[in-house]
Amino acid sequence: MLLNTISNALSTLSEPWWKVFYDFSSLTRGIDEGLRSSMSEFWAVTVEMLIIGVVFLLFYAVIGLFLVIAERKVCAFIQNRLGPNRIGPFGLFQTVADLVKLLFKELIPIKNADSFLFNLAPYIVIIVNFMVLAALPYGKGLHAIDFNIGIFYVIAVSSMSVIGVLLAGWSSNSKYSLIGAMRSGAQIVSYELSIGLAIITVVILAGSMQLSEIVEAQRTGWFIFKGHVPAFIAFVIYVISGTAETNRGPFDMAEAESELTAGYHTEYSGIKFAFFYLAEYINMFIVAAVASTLFLGGWMPFHVGNWESFNRIMDFIPPFFWFFGKTFFVIYLIMLFKWTFPRLRIDQLLTLEWKYLLPINLVNVLVMAFLVLMGWHF
Amino acid sequence: MEEIVKEVVIGEQEEYIINMGPQHPSTHGVLRLVVSLKGEIVKNIEPHIGYIHRGIEKMCESITYPQIIHLTDRMDYLSAMMNNEAVCLAVEKGLEVEIPDRIKVIRTIMSELSRIQSHQLFWASYGMDMGGQTCFFYGLRDREKILDIFEETTGGRMIVSYSCPGGLMYDIHPNFQKRVKDFIKYFRGVLWEYDAILSGNVIFRERTIGIGTLTLEDAVSYGITGPSGRASGFACDIRKQEPYSAYDRVKFNEVLYTQGDTYHRYLARIEEMRESMNIIDQLIDNIPEGPYFVKMKPVIKLPEGEYFQRVETARGELDVFIISDGNKNPYRVKFRSPNFVNLGVLNHISKDFKIADLIAIAGSLDFVIPDIDR
Amino acid sequence: MSNEWLILFFLVGALFVGLVVVFAGLVAPQSTNPQKFDPYECGIPTEGVTWLQFNVGYYLFAILFLVFDVETVLVFPWAVVMKDVGITAFIEIVIFFVILGLGLLYAWKKHALIWE
């Protein structure tokens, strides 16, 4: 019956099926109307919820697994290696095999650990991931929840995942984990600020906190170009502090494998460890997705002034792919950071934030405000 | 004499004691450091060693001199060539054999290649200690080329057993000179990457400059030799002080710094790679013709006496001290291994730094644990 | 879609973790070796208590963070309406930022920004 309604919805579309990639709103509207017409409102909402839940679960799993293999391949190529190459073509299914392996591994309860918090920590990091993913605009009309304070919500919720890390480290009853947790605590009290201020720069330009409106405001040009130098500085600061927020190298002090063996997730085994691992990658995706939404125009294609033919070719690429292309570009940048730089020390981390990023950011916000006031942006 | 042994107090109660090692990614083997912390600040370090103590000195007392060589490979496995050479030089000194130039020059080239590959591995693993995993692969990639040269000539990559009392096990392979020259050319071309990725990196510099400073007085008093000592200004290069093999006929600079911090210990090794390449450049084209082995008696018996040979390995001064009673087995063999002595300074220089600094400092002293434990 | 839908995503996340953990608990082996349950400390039994009170010097940072984070929250609504309100908003925020900047400078000069 469900398939029937979907095919009905698809047949009601006025355009060919591939046009869906250009605008998802007609598809979603079609499904919604189809469901409502064939059943009561309660059931229609329930089925919609089921669809969305399953879609996001699949999306989550695919993105997570893909990013893990992508990271392993990227670092392999950077390091003159082949990378995983055994399972599937070019080792593409390596992560699936790893996941299955982790699923069948023993979950070791640590002696004297605070078992409630110990088990709670993975829930926190994963739930936070899902709640942020819900608010991102993936393409035209492909937006689960469009808050009017979207970007504010994203930074507020995404910083919650550090609580998961803190809990994991603290509850493990391991000294390495505890130090890792303390370090992640220091990280949260720093990089939250930079992200906030970098985003404020964009909000000034867009005049809105709603993600769909921010994307829409970039129809005439991406903010990174529109906002001149301040927008670029804000982008750099955002990427740096985003990397720090996700606990990735070179800011991976909380796990610092050469100092704390594995930091906060030393004691986690099997699938519980996999959650942290997965969450790290989804967090990276979130940071990159937000960066591409705010600075690189989200799903907006790349346009150059009045080169009509060029712009038409760019329009031909569906917005959906524009979004993921930009996101993966930022992800590649973040991966390149991790595989190039040595790890910072905890006091350098704080110095970087408080003595460099924060003052620059404050001035940057003022400069941007001045530019907008004068109308000097494009 | 009366017996006065101080009572030992292990740590204080309010300190946070963490075991680093033996199963730790950055102790490079089975070194165990019991670290007392205050917050993240290291207050005391107590090295516990001996996890792989094999009693090489004791074993040497029951085997003959040529057989000792294969044990020395296993002390500082990254300086195996120099370790072999040290024992051979001591034995040859005792027998008063005249060693042909060809052997001397080949030994010198091999030692310098060995030094380069050791420093490459240092660079690789140090990068990894600092969190930049890519360094590890670049370092090992370049090191493989030297190991291939070794393997072609000696049949072994790390465990070479190349020198033997009276000369060398094998003559150099016909491709040897060409391969070495190719390697030098290649390595000169990629050495700038080492600087681009690590030495010049602002994060790395901030993490190492001014950390774990060792003064000249302490370096001498603690007997820190090798690049670690020279970074503090301690001119301890035995290749200059007591030239052995062909070191008296090559020109090279002793890499000396005065700062003595972690960064300069690191830098000294990078510069030494350049100096080693210069030495090889001077020798590789003029390997004299001649035999690669001096005919020795089938059973080597050192005349009664004491023989002391100092050799500069990649990590510092290796002394071989042989006491012979005239038998085919030595009476007592002592290896003064550089790592063992260098370990003694770790507590002194890493006090009051952070855990991350401890890793940086320990890494910059470049321990090879089998050499500590012997 | 309305904001109440967030509950859905909360539930999806929780169910995802819960179901997978339950599944793993069913299929994963159980060990009987008591040493396996020791916390990892490089293969050596832990000395002393793990949850010891110890000094991590981010108290000052936490306070500074509070100050600046509240400020960021205040600036967000300003940023949205900045364009419409115009020059008044700009002057106000300059004053606001200058005061904040002075605070940061004060902390800097007082060496509060040094982690110990």
Next chain:
Amino acid sequence: MDKTQLGEFVKSHKPDATVTEGRQYTEITVADTELHSLAKILRENEETLFDFLVCLTGVDYGDVFGVIYHLRSTRHGHMIVLKTKTSEREKPVLNSVCDIWNTAEFHEREVYDLLGVKFNHHPDLRRLFLDSSWGFPLRKDYVDDINIVSK
């Protein structure tokens, strides 16, 4: 100073010491009670200034234990060998030179570990490599049927 001058220098301070010109270095044999004071003189005198303890070796001579110190001066570049013997085999005790050269701390611990020679005034004299249940493996009369395979 060259080899003979070093010998004369030591003779002038410690008339009881035996000075032999060895193959490589001047070798000085000194009583265990005299060792520490002689080491201090050699370290502190401006003409000798032996500030680098190159090597410290413990030897089992059968009836007694000996410890051999190889010293080097970083300024003058000369080397000297000090030798001393314990007075007995049952309870071998020597004076530590840790206060003169820091590096002796580890060396002496090693000698204590492997030969059982105790060093007075050593700040932290414990077994270094081995467990306390082990014997002293570098002694000539050490037997270990399990770990030493003899052909």
Next chain:
Amino acid sequence: MNSIIQYFKEIIQGVGSLLKGMQVTNRYFFSPGKIVTQKYPENRKDLKMFERFKGEVVMPHNEKNEHKCTGCGICEINCPNGTIEVISKSIVTEDGKKKRVIDKHIYRLGMCTFCALCVKTCPSNALAFSQEFEHAVFNRALLIKTLNKPGSQLMKGVE
């Protein structure tokens, strides 16, 4: 003022050094031709060890199943850790003389340290190193090998 210039100089230098490192890694990412690792079991066919590679000690036999080992035991004496054991037996040759020949030349690969002393000191060059490097077995007893093949004989002319 100076300190402000210094501040910005530091930032520019720092960012510059970071970009330099990223340039290197980025370049390697986009040049897959520089990959140095190999797929090991797949490249077995064209994997060639160096001729002097010390894989394991073997006793070369010629096509008539003859070896050169006289059973003198010099390799056994020279082996530092008892890897080699030469068991000889006495036989009566055709012309009625008693002669000692090897019964078994036992080589314990698990103990061998590849010091090459046996190969170098053998007076009749009976031993050599093979290029074989895949030694993994499931049973440790399989690492104890008898080097002379069953029924093999001493090569003519070797004393």
